[in-house]
Amino acid sequence: MTMLLEAFKSEGLAHISYMLGHQGEAAVIDPRRDIEAYLDLARQNGLRITHIFETHRNEDYVIGSVELARKTGATIHHGAAMDFAYGNAVSEGDTFKVGDLELRVLETPGHTPESISLVMADTSTAPEPLGVFTGDALFIGDVGRTDFYEPVDRWAEALYDSIHEKLLPLGDQTILYPAHGAGSVCGAHMAQREFSTIGYERRHNRMLQFDRDAFIRAKREESHDRPPYFLKMEEHNQQGNPRPLDDLAFPTPMAPGEVSEALEKGTQVVDIRSPEAFAGAFIPGSTAIPLNMLAPYAGFFLSYDADIILVAENVEQVSEALTTLRRIGYDRVTGHLRGGLTSWEVAGLPYDTIPAVHVDSLVDGVQNDSLRVLDVRKPGEVEGGMLPGAIHIPLAELMDRMDELPKNELLVAFCGSGMRAIIAASLLKGRGFGDVGNSLGSMAACRMRGCPIK
Amino acid sequence: MTMLLEAFKSEGLAHISYMLGHQGEAAVIDPRRDIEAYLDLARQNGLRITHIFETHRNEDYVIGSVELARKTGATIHHGAAMDFAYGNAVSEGDTFKVGDLELRVLETPGHTPESISLVMADTSTAPEPLGVFTGDALFIGDVGRTDFYEPVDRWAEALYDSIHEKLLPLGDQTILYPAHGAGSVCGAHMAQREFSTIGYERRHNRMLQFDRDAFIRAKREESHDRPPYFLKMEEHNQQGNPRPLDDLAFPTPMAPGEVSEALEKGTQVVDIRSPEAFAGAFIPGSTAIPLNMLAPYAGFFLSYDADIILVAENVEQVSEALTTLRRIGYDRVTGHLRGGLTSWEVAGLPYDTIPAVHVDSLVDGVQNDSLRVLDVRKPGEVEGGMLPGAIHIPLAELMDRMDELPKNELLVAFCGSGMRAIIAASLLKGRGFGDVGNSLGSMAACRMRGCPIK
C-alpha cells in the first residue's frame, strides 16, 4: 500500500498541516480547527488516526487537536517545555510509527520554548531521514519569528542552534515540510514556493547564510505585527478549550432592518466584499475587511466579545469567511445580510461611498495640496519612500493613533495595492471622518506610473 | 422502478426543461444547450435517452436537441407547422412511450404556429392525463406571448383556443409543467411559484378569467421586450446549427495590458461584477452587465460578431457567466481579466467611477435642479409615476436614443432597484457622458422613503 503524505493548506493563514498514513494508521501534524478534511481523507484511505502532533503552541490559529482526538481516539503530543492542559509531552528522540513510517522528535526551540520538529524516515528502506516537519522553526526561504518571548536574543540563539545543530545535520536529501507557506504572518521573507529540501535551504535561505552573531542581529532587527487576537489563540491552544465546531450554527440570514437594529446595539458589521464594491456603497458604521484580508487583519479589528454580522456578495462568501473567522476563534458570527447590499439599498436605508482616487489624481492632489495621503503600510515597507506629505500610520496602529489625523482635509488611504487602504478608509469613516478617499492600486500603481517618492 | 420526472431550471432565463424516465428509457423536453445534466441524470438512473421533444421553436435560448441527439442517438420531435432543418414532425394525437409513461401530442399554436403540448399519462394506472408539458402556451399565472407573428390577433385567438379547447379539458387534476418559470422574458405576470395544476390555473390564472374577446384585447395591449439576440436564437433553433459546446474553450486569463489592447481593437469588455463594485471602479470603455442581469440583458447590448472579455470578481463568476452567455449563443467569450480589477489597478491603468446617489439625495437634487433623472424602466413600469423632471427611455431603447439626453447635466440612471441603472450608466459613460450617477435602490427605495412621484 502506498504511503500517504498530504499537505492541507489553510489559505489566508498560509498554515500547512499534514497527514501521514500507512498500513491502516495515520498521524496528523498541527491540525486546524475544522477537522473534516482529515477525517475524510482518513476515511477514504481506510486509515485510523492514532497520533496528533503539535510542533508548537500556535499563536495564529486555533488548533484542532482536542476535537480531532475526541472524534478519533488519537493521542495528542507536544513539546515538553510548556505546560498544556491536555495531551502528552514528548522529548528528544521519542519515536512513533505509522505503518513503516517513523517520526522521531527533535527539540528545536526558538520560535517557542517547546517547539519540536519531527524527522520522518521510511523504515522499510533506510533509517536515514527522508523528510522533516519543522513547524515554525525553519520555513522555505525564512526562519520562524523569535519575538514572542523575552529576551529576544536568547530565543534567536536557540533557533540558530536548533537549525544548525539539529536540522541541517539531517542531510541535504531531507525534504522540508514547514507549518507555514508564503503569505503567513509568521515570517516575512518566505519563498513563493512550497517545496524545498534541507540542502536547498542550507545554500539559498537568506537566514541560513548568516553566522550566529549576524543571525541574532538580524532577528533582533526584525519587526512583526502581533495582532491582539494572538492572545486568544495562545489561551485556546494551551488550554485546549475552544468550542467544538459542531456546536456552532451557520449565520442567520437577516433582513436589512434587523441588521440596522443590531448595528445600533453594538453588533460588529463586517463587510467582506471587494474594495471596489465597498467603495461603491457601504453601510455606515460597517468595517471593510475584504474576504482575502480576513485572515491577517480580522484579529486586529474585531472583538471576541460582540456578535458579528457579515455583508457579502453571496452565501459562498459568507461560508468562506466563516471558515476563516472560526479558524481564528471568532465563534460569534451570528448573521449575514440576506440578499446582500442590494436588499439594504432597496429598503431605502442610508449608504455611504468612498471615492477611489487613481494615483495620477493622487499625485495631482498632493502637488496642489488638495488632499492628504494616509499611508498605512508597515514600517519596513515605507523605507523605500512615501508620497510627499504623506502621514504614516501602520494599519495595525491606526485605531490607537487616529487623533494624529487632520479632520478638515480630504484623507486618501494608501497602502501597497489598495486592500489595506479600504480597511483604513472604513475605519476613518467609522470614527466620523467625513472626507475620505481610497487609493485603489496604491504603491503598486505608483511604481508603474512613476509617482514622485520621497 | 420509480418513474423519474425531473425539472431542470436554467436560472436567469427562467427556462425549465424536463426529463422523464422509466424502465430504462428516457425522454427530454426542451433541452438547453449544456446537456451534461441530462446525460448525468440518465447515467445515474440507468436510462437511455430515446426521445427529445421541442414544444416550440424557442427564441430566447439555444436549444440543445441536436447535440443531445448526437450523444445519445435519440430522435428529435417538434410540431409540424414549421420547417426545421432537423428532427421529425409530430401531429395531434401522436403518442410516445417511456416505459409505462405515455406522452401524447396536442397541437397548441399561439405562441408559435407549431407549438405543441405533451400530455402525460401513467398507463400502468389509467389513460387519464396526469400532467401536461405546455411549453410557452400556458404558464403558471400567465400565458405565452403572441407578439412574435403577425397578425397578433390571429395568434392570440389561436392561443385562446389552444388553452380553452385543448388544455383546460384535460381536467383539473392535471399537473402543469410549463417551459418557463418566474423571471422569464417570455411572460410578465408569472407566479413566483413553479407548481400548479390545470384546475388551479383555470380558476386563478388572470388570463384564463377573460372571455375570448377580452383575452385578445389583453394580448393586443401587452408590450414585451424583443431583444435583438432572439433572431440568432431563432436561426439556431430552426437550422439546428449551433456549435457543439465541446468545441469551445474556457476563456483565457488575460493580463491587464492584454485586455487594454484588446479593448482598443474593438473587443467587448463586459463587467459582470455587482453594481456597487462597478460604481466603485471600472475599466473605461467596459459595459456593466451584472452577472444576474446577463440572461435578460446581454442580448440587447452584446454583439455576436466580436470577442468578449469578462471582468469578474473571481473565476466562479466567469464560469457562471460563460454558461449563461453560451445558452444564448455567445460563443466568442475568449478571455477574462486575470486577477480581477485589482490587477488592473495595481498595473496603474486608468479606471473610472460612478457615484451612487441615494434616493434622499436624488430627491434633493431634483428639487434644487442639480441633476437629471434618467428613468430606464419599461413603459408598463412607469405608469405608476416617475420622479419629477425624469427623462424616460427604456433600457432596451437607450443605445438608439442617447441623443435625446442633455450632455451638460449630471445624469442619474434610475430603474426599479439599481441593477438596470448601472447598465445604463455604463452605456452613458461608454458614449462619452462625463457626469453620470447611479441610483442604487432606485424606485424600490423611493417607495420606502416616500419620494415625490408624479
Next chain:
Amino acid sequence: MTMLLEAFKSEGLAHISYMLGHQGEAAVIDPRRDIEAYLDLARQNGLRITHIFETHRNEDYVIGSVELARKTGATIHHGAAMDFAYGNAVSEGDTFKVGDLELRVLETPGHTPESISLVMADTSTAPEPLGVFTGDALFIGDVGRTDFYEPVDRWAEALYDSIHEKLLPLGDQTILYPAHGAGSVCGAHMAQREFSTIGYERRHNRMLQFDRDAFIRAKREESHDRPPYFLKMEEHNQQGNPRPLDDLAFPTPMAPGEVSEALEKGTQVVDIRSPEAFAGAFIPGSTAIPLNMLAPYAGFFLSYDADIILVAENVEQVSEALTTLRRIGYDRVTGHLRGGLTSWEVAGLPYDTIPAVHVDSLVDGVQNDSLRVLDVRKPGEVEGGMLPGAIHIPLAELMDRMDELPKNELLVAFCGSGMRAIIAASLLKGRGFGDVGNSLGSMAACRMRGCPIK
C-alpha cells in the same frame, strides 16, 4: 422571489420530507435524522428555518426534529392527540405562514391518532388549496396502514373519514405530497410514481374506490410487517431523545484479526455486499443484508444492544449503509473490515460459500427430491403459488421458526428475486445449517422460465 418547494427522498425507507421556503423563511415537514440537506438548502437560498411539522409520530425512522430545532431555533409542531415530550400541539384550522405560503392544519387520524395533514395555499394568488402534505394518511396509489392501534376497525374508519371528509374535499386541483413513495414498508400498493393530485387519486387510487364498509374490510384484511425496530423508533419519536449525529464517529477501519475477535465476543458482523459476493465468500457468523435491503430488513435482524461491524466492497458502501442505519436508530456501527473481504482472505482466515442455484436446477432438484425449497416471501406473495414441496416461512418469522426446518437436507432459500433469500441463507448458516443454497433470480426467474408452480 420564487417559492421553494423541495422533496427529500430517503432511498430505502422511501420516506419523503419536504422543505417550503419563501421570503427568507422556511418550514420543514417530517425531517429525517440527518439534517444537513435541509440546512444546506436553506443556506443556499438565504432562508431561516422557522417551523418544523411532524405529520405523525413516525414508527419507521428516527425523526430529526429535535436536532433541526436545536440548530435553527425553529419550533416543532405535531398533532394534539398524542403526548410528546417535546414540541407544540396543533389543532384543526391552525395556520402558519412561510412568506406568502400558508400551511393550514387538518386533523386526519387513522394511521395514528394524532395524524395531521397540512394544506398549502399561495396567499398571493388565492386562498384555495394548491397542495396538501398528507403524511401517512393518503399515498399515491394507496392509503396509510391502520394496524398499529386497536381496534383496527376504528382506525380504518377514522382514516376513511379523514380522506373522504377532509382530503378529497380540498378539490381535484390539489397536488399531493405524501410522506412515503414507492418501496416503503408503510404501504403495499403505492404507485411507482411520486407525482399526483387529489383529483387523480380520487378516481384512480384503488382504495378510494371502496365505500366505507368495503374500505374497512379491505383494511382489516391487510397484512403488514411490523419489524421489532419500530418500537425503538416510536420511543425516539415520542420522547425526542435520539443522540445528535454529531456525537457519532465514522466506523473505525478494523484489521481482519480485530474483526475476528469482535465476532467471537458477540459483535454483530453485517455483510452489505451483493448476494453474489456474499455467496462467493463470506465470514462465518456474519449476516448478509445487502446494502439496498438494509432499510427494510436491518430492523428485523439487528440488535440495538451490541456493536455492529460492516463488511463492504468499499468505504462508499460503508458510508451509505451508515446513513441508512442511523436513520433507523442504529448508533453502534463501530467498525468496518478494512480492505474488504480480500483482506480477510489474504489473512488466511476461514470463509464459507453458499452455492447459487439457478431455477432450472432448482426445478430439477425439486423433482428428483435432492433439495428442499425454503420460500421466505410474505403471505400475500405466495398466494400465487409456490414450488412443489416448498416450506414457507416469511423472512420476518425465520429466526423464530427455524426449528421447523429439516437439518439434513439441502435447503435452498427462495424469495422474489434472490435478495431476501441471501439474508435467509446467511441466517441459516449462522444457525448451523450446513447445506444451504440460494436461488438468485428466485420467483422472478421462475416466471420467465416457466417453473411448475402449485
Next chain:
Amino acid sequence: MTMLLEAFKSEGLAHISYMLGHQGEAAVIDPRRDIEAYLDLARQNGLRITHIFETHRNEDYVIGSVELARKTGATIHHGAAMDFAYGNAVSEGDTFKVGDLELRVLETPGHTPESISLVMADTSTAPEPLGVFTGDALFIGDVGRTDFYEPVDRWAEALYDSIHEKLLPLGDQTILYPAHGAGSVCGAHMAQREFSTIGYERRHNRMLQFDRDAFIRAKREESHDRPPYFLKMEEHNQQGNPRPLDDLAFPTPMAPGEVSEALEKGTQVVDIRSPEAFAGAFIPGSTAIPLNMLAPYAGFFLSYDADIILVAENVEQVSEALTTLRRIGYDRVTGHLRGGLTSWEVAGLPYDTIPAVHVDSLVDGVQNDSLRVLDVRKPGEVEGGMLPGAIHIPLAELMDRMDELPKNELLVAFCGSGMRAIIAASLLKGRGFGDVGNSLGSMAACRMRGCPIK
C-alpha cells in the same frame, strides 16, 4: 503568487503527471488522456497552459498532449531522438520559463532513445536545481525498464550513464518527480512512497548501488510483462492520433436480453465486479477482470477490434472502468448491463459459479490428489516455491498455453492473493473447462496458514 506544483496520479496505471504554474502560465508534463483535471486546475488558478512536455514516448497509456494542445493552444515538446507526427523536438540544455520557474532539458536515454528529464529551478531564488522530472529514467526505489529496444545492453548502458552522469550530479537536494509510482508495470521494485530526493535515491535506491557492469547485468536479467496493448499505445503516442474523448459516449445501459444477444455475436463481456461476486454468479462467456485489475490486465485480454460490454455492481463502477479503459485506448466500451447481474438473474438467463477454495482445503486437495493447482504468478514470484504438483503458467501466457492443462481434473486457479486467479478461472471457463475453482487468498493466505511449499 505561490508557485503551483501539482501531481496527478492515475490509479491503476500508477502514472503520475504534473502541472507547474506561476504568474499566469502553466506547463503540463506527461498529460493523461482525460485532460479535464489539468484544465480545471489551470482555470481555478488563472493559469494559461502554454507548454506540454512528454518525457518519452509512453507505451503504457494514451498521452493527452494533442487534445490538451488543441484546447489550450499550448505547444508540445518531446525528445529529438524519435520521429513524432506532432509537436516539437527539444535538445539538451533547452530551457523554458513558467513564471519564475525554469525547466531545462536533460537528454536521459535508456528507457527509450528520446527520453528526456526536466530540471526545475526557481530562478527568483537561485539557478541551482530544486527538482527534476525524470519520466521513466529514475523512479523512487527503482529505475526504468530497458527491455523495449534492442540490444538490451546498449539501452541499459545508456540508462546507467543518464542516471550517473546527468541525474545524480544535480545534487542531493534535488526533489525527484518520476512518471510512475508504486504499482506500475514500468518497474518492479518501486517504493511504496511518492516522495524522495536525488540524495536519498543515490544512497538507498537498490539499482543505484551497482557499478556499471553490475547494473547492466541486473537489467539484463529483469523480466517484465509486455502486454499486447503496448503496441497500440506506442502507435497512438507516436502518431498523436487517438480520438478526442469528447467524441465518445457513455456506455448505453442494456437489458439482459440485449447483452445476451451481443455476447453471441462476439461482443466482449467484461465483468469488473469483485472476485467473490464473480465466483458467486457470472454470465457464461464473460471475462472477469476486477475493476482494480483493469489497468494492468485489460491490455492482455481485451481486443481493440470488438465492442466491450461491462458488468458492474453499479454505474459508478462503470464510470471508473471507463476512465481506465479509455486511458489505455479502449474506445469501444459501448454498453453495460443495466441493473447489474440481478437483472440477468431475474430474467431467468443462465449463470455459472466458481467455487472458492480456501487454502486449507487446497492443501487437503493437493495431498489427496483431488485437484490440481494452476499457479498463474509471474516467473519471479514463483522462485520462492509453489504448492506441490502445481502447474505454472503466468497469467500473461495463459491464453496461449491452455492446451497444456488437463481437462478432466478440478483446476484451482492460484496467484498472489486471488485477484489474478479469478481472471484465470474465468478464462478457463470461457474455454470450456468445466471444473474450475479459485483460491481466494492464494499465496498470501498460504503464508499465513503455513502451506507446504516446494
